[in-house]
Amino acid sequence: MSKQAISTAQAPAAIGPYSQAIRSGNLVFVSGQIPLDPATGHLVEGDAALQTERVLRNLAAILEAAGSSLAQVVKTTVYLKDLGEFGKMNAVYARFFPDCPPARATVEVARLPRDVSVEIELVAEVEG
Numbered sequence: 001m002s003k004q005a006i007s008t009a010q011a012p013a014a015i016g017p018y019s020q021a022i023r024s025g026n027l028v029f030v031s032g033q034i035p036l037d038p039a040t041g042h043l044v045e046g047d048a049a050l051q052t053e054r055v056l057r058n059l060a061a062i063l064e065a066a067g068s069s070l071a072q073v074v075k076t077t078v079y080l081k082d083l084g085e086f087g088k089m090n091a092v093y094a095r096f097f098p099d100c101p102p103a104r105a106t107v108e109v110a111r112l113p114r115d116v117s118v119e120i121e122l123v124a125e126v127e128g
Contacts, residue, residue: 008065011058012036028066032121033058048085048117052092068124076122078106
């Protein structure tokens with residue numbers, strides 16, 4: 001099985017030795033995204049709700065570049081700096097996955113890159 005790196009300017013560029021995503025067979029594995037605005041390169045300030053919105057938009061852009069979409073996501077992992085922000089994150093998350101939401105794990109972590117409130121990674125199916 002071959003693997004293919006996926007990259008798009010519609011999401012923040014990788015800031016280390018990793019790919020935005022890797023497609024392998026009919027799956028795409030998207031690296032954790034933080035709330036960086038790809039147009040400005042700046043972090044989205046605000047609570048977990050605002051940051052989750054930006055993160056999910058970044059993930060959607062990467063999935064589109066891979067030939068997939070949020071509707072084809074099968075698994076996500078959500079990393080929160082504070083589980084007290086779970087409700088805010090979850091309300092935004094639910095808007096992006098209204099039908100047949102993917103399997104998910106949500107964990108509280110001590111620290112995230114650039115001290116953001118949320119990071120999300122995912123796995124999705126790809127047509128063809």
